[in-house]
Amino acid sequence: MYYVPDGTELCGYYECSDCDNRFLSLKVAPTLVCPYCGEEPNMEIGPDEEMPQIVESAKLIKMIEGEEEVEKMDALLSLAITGGDYNWL
Ligand SMILES: [Zn+2]
Numbered sequence: 001m002y003y004v005p006d007g008t009e010l011c012g013y014y015e016c017s018d019c020d021n022r023f024l025s026l027k028v029a030p031t032l033v034c035p036y037c038g039e040e041p042n043m044e045i046g047p048d049e050e051m052p053q054i055v056e057s058a059k060l061i062k063m064i065e066g067e068e069e070v071e072k073m074d075a076l077l078s079l080a081i082t083g084g085d086y087n088w089l
Helices: 067-081
Strands: 010-016 022-025 058-065
Touching: 010 067, 022 058, 022 067, 058 067
Parallel strands: none
Antiparallel strands: 010 022, 010 058
């Protein structure tokens, strides 16, 4: 498994509207901070500095349920990342 641990039975399938990356995440929410182009909040910023804007650009496309389904999506997405055959769309 590439995105989620072995045995995961429920995860979210996301697509980023900024960088077009697709990925799976154990976090399930309508939108997420993109792990590729987004930035998690930086808690070490001083009080005088401007808060960076957190953009949740990755949108939930669908929930993937069932260990087999999760494993299948994970494999397909990993293949796309590693330059394999991704004519599955
Ligand atoms: Zn992105």
